[in-house]
Amino acid sequence: MTFIIDALSWVCLMMGCFLGISGAVGIFKFDEFYSRVHAASVTDTLCVFFIMAGLVLQSGFTLVSVKLIFAVVLLWLTSPVASHALIRSAYHTGLKPKLKTSRKESAKRGQS
Amino acid sequence: MSSINLLIDIVLLTMLVFTTIAIVRSRSLFAIVMLSGIYSLLSANIFIILDAVDVAFTEAAVGAGISTVLMLATIGITGYEQKKRRTISWIAPMVVVVITGAVLVYGTLDMPAFTDPSAPIHQHVAPRYINDSPTEVGIPNMVTSVLASYRGYDTMGEVIVVFAAMIGVFSLIGIREKKSEPIHAEPPARPILQVMAKFMIPFIILFALYVQFHGDFGPGGGFQAGVIFSVAIILYTLTFSQQDAMKLVPPWVLKRLASIGVLIYGGTGVVSMLKGGNFLDYSVLAHDPIHGQHYGILIIEFGVGLTVACAMMLIFFAFISRGDKNP
Amino acid sequence: MFAVTCLAILVVMGIALARAFIGPTVYDRILAVNMFGTKTVLFIAVYGFMTERPEFMDIALVYALINFVGVIAVLKFVERFPPPSASNDE
Amino acid sequence: MISLELYNYWVVIFLMMAGFYTLIVSNHLIKKIVGLNIFQTSVFMLYISMGKVAGGTAPIAAEGIETYSNPLPHVLILTAIVVGIATTSLALALVIRIKESYGTVQENEILELDHISDTGPQA
Numbered sequence: 001m002t003f004i005i006d007a008l009s010w011v012c013l014m015m016g017c018f019l020g021i022s023g024a025v026g027i028f029k030f031d032e033f034y035s036r037v038h039a040a041s042v043t044d045t046l047c048v049f050f051i052m053a054g055l056v057l058q059s060g061f062t063l064v065s066v067k068l069i070f071a072v073v074l075l076w077l078t079s080p081v082a083s084h085a086l087i088r089s090a091y092h093t094g095l096k097p098k099l100k101t102s103r104k105e106s107a108k109r110g111q112s
Numbered sequence: 113m114s115s116i117n118l119l120i121d122i123v124l125l126t127m128l129v130f131t132t133i134a135i136v137r138s139r140s141l142f143a144i145v146m147l148s149g150i151y152s153l154l155s156a157n158i159f160i161i162l163d164a165v166d167v168a169f170t171e172a173a174v175g176a177g178i179s180t181v182l183m184l185a186t187i188g189i190t191g192y193e194q195k196k197r198r199t200i201s202w203i204a205p206m207v208v209v210v211i212t213g214a215v216l217v218y219g220t221l222d223m224p225a226f227t228d229p230s231a232p233i234h235q236h237v238a239p240r241y242i243n244d245s246p247t248e249v250g251i252p253n254m255v256t257s258v259l260a261s262y263r264g265y266d267t268m269g270e271v272i273v274v275f276a277a278m279i280g281v282f283s284l285i286g287i288r289e290k291k292s293e294p295i296h297a298e299p300p301a302r303p304i305l306q307v308m309a310k311f312m313i314p315f316i317i318l319f320a321l322y323v324q325f326h327g328d329f330g331p332g333g334g335f336q337a338g339v340i341f342s343v344a345i346i347l348y349t350l351t352f353s354q355q356d357a358m359k360l361v362p363p364w365v366l367k368r369l370a371s372i373g374v375l376i377y378g379g380t381g382v383v384s385m386l387k388g389g390n391f392l393d394y395s396v397l398a399h400d401p402i403h404g405q406h407y408g409i410l411i412i413e414f415g416v417g418l419t420v421a422c423a424m425m426l427i428f429f430a431f432i433s434r435g436d437k438n439p
Numbered sequence: 440m441f442a443v444t445c446l447a448i449l450v451v452m453g454i455a456l457a458r459a460f461i462g463p464t465v466y467d468r469i470l471a472v473n474m475f476g477t478k479t480v481l482f483i484a485v486y487g488f489m490t491e492r493p494e495f496m497d498i499a500l501v502y503a504l505i506n507f508v509g510v511i512a513v514l515k516f517v518e519r520f521p522p523p524s525a526s527n528d529e
Numbered sequence: 530m531i532s533l534e535l536y537n538y539w540v541v542i543f544l545m546m547a548g549f550y551t552l553i554v555s556n557h558l559i560k561k562i563v564g565l566n567i568f569q570t571s572v573f574m575l576y577i578s579m580g581k582v583a584g585g586t587a588p589i590a591a592e593g594i595e596t597y598s599n600p601l602p603h604v605l606i607l608t609a610i611v612v613g614i615a616t617t618s619l620a621l622a623l624v625i626r627i628k629e630s631y632g633t634v635q636e637n638e639i640l641e642l643d644h645i646s647d648t649g650p651q652a
């Protein structure tokens with residue numbers, strides 16, 4: 001039984017790590033602000049869920065689990081709202097998304 | 113400290129060094145404030161690794177919340193960019209700094225190794241606190257018992273410093289009542305944020321109360337709770353408006369409550385003197401010394417929380433009312 | 440197991456830190472700080488389990504609450520006083 | 530690991546000197562305050578590093594734990610952080626007043642204005 005729980009929480013933690021790192025790679029590699037926000041905010045919630053789920057499996061039915069679940073709920077509420085507010089104020093202050101890169105521009109960028 | 117902890121410690125400290133270099137080199141004040149936020153998060157992580165959970169708690173509430181807000185309010189008034197022109201050459205200060213640093217590094221070579229349990233700092237009063245405080249004061253959190261009981265006089269001084277800083281801020285920049293509408297257009301209403309803030313504020317206040325009264329058993333106490341409580345009001349001010357917030361918690365009430373907090377602290381000391389003990393000796397407050405200690409700590413932590421919360425809110429109001437006046 | 444997770448979170452923190460250094464717009468920096476805050480919550484939680492004293496989750500909760508307020512405050516000020524480098528820096 | 534046993538202290542010294550350098554070199558008053566804050570945090574880090582004990586854990590008594598880290602530095606630094614933010618806010622309030630009466634927060638411009646007012650207004 002403990003072996004199954006350990007294996008499950010191991011899987012959860014690794015999934016969380018994978019999502020976290022892919023989000024980080026996203027905000028580092030993408031060359032435009034809105035795609036970076038996309039990478040960060042999409043992976044963030046699930047990463048939090050998986051890591052906290054892995055920890056809850058380890059701690060069992062205790063006060064610590066309740067606090068962990070609280071933290072997940074809070075992060076699930078606040079993180080998307082923060083991303084929303086971030087994009088909204090970026091858009092309102094005049095940072096326009098690059099909707100399409102024409103071939104000429106991408107060629108130019110490739111050269112520079 | 114096992115090697116994995118040491119590795120994490122070293123990685124975090126190295127990140128801190130890079131952040132500091134970025135702060136020193138950056139010209140944009142906004143970038144500096146953002147990097148200071150990261151700096152504070154990093155240092156809180158390091159505090160946790162070095163077992164200082166209470167300190168990390170305080171740094172969490174202060175560094176990420178209040179400090180960023182106050183810095184931004186000031187930058188909004190003074191302008192974002194530094195001017196390019198350097199007036200002082202960087203060479204002479206660099207030489208001074210490098211020499212001072214080299215002397216200090218030479219000084220560290222004689223220091224006891226990091227985490228050495230036989231270092232002098234661990235020999236003098238710490239064993240008394242660690243071994244006897246759970247029985248003498250009767251609460252598990254040694255930091256709280258040292259803060260509120262053994263070194264209660266010291267902490268009272270700190271609370272008075274916070275109070276005095278608040279008075280100083282008020283004598284420099286008072287809260288300005290708004291007479292005319294601000295020149296710039298209000299940003300568009302944002303229903304998502306407002307709904308979210310309405311949902312979050314009760315949670316934050318509840319959490320502040322939990323931190324206030326759970327400080328005996330876990331990390332927390334009056335200082336942290338006060339800061340967290342004021343952050344709730346700051347969130348309210350930011351998502352609604354300053355007028356709404358000042359209707360909710362009028363500054364004249366806050367001023368009185370801040371003074372009452374200090375009075376509660378000092379008054380506890382006076383009561384313990386009247387009951388025949390020393391100043392801030394809580395053992396005489398009840399028949400049983402342990403109960404007395406418990407009551408005393410609860411009361412003075414409440415005073416600390418009250419003063420810190422009110423002082424932080426008032427300082428925030430003072431800053432933000434200036435910011436509206438000078439866009 | 441927890442040690443591996445801790446190190447992975449540290450890697451994520453490092454990359455977010457790099458984004459905060461590079462910028463280029465203020466919003467990128469805010470994004471990096473927000474991500475850093477979320478990862479700090481996770482780090483504190485995982486580290487508590489790693490050292491077998493997980494009862495200090497309160498600190499992670501504070502971060503979950505305060506980080507949100509910090510980001511909202513920053514955005515509010517950026518909207519009020521648009522920095523000159525907000526749009527033309529990219 | 531022998532070479533790294535003083536790493537914490539060296540980082541503390543680096544931070545301290547970085548804050549010191551910012552304080553001397555920068556011309557902008559807010560950046561000076563940031564430098565002062567870095568200096569302050571380095572002191573916090575020094576105290577907390579000294580309080581750590583090998584194999585110790587956070588100083589909150591629990592069953593089955595023998596070694597605790599030193600609680601005294603934690604107490605000192607906990608209050609120092611809150612006092613630090615209070616004094617920082619006082620400094621920032623001073624900066625706001627300076628901006629309002631001088632119209633600038635650049636140190637050299639403030640000194641120039643002071644010089645003009647000392648020597649009397651010159652056309």
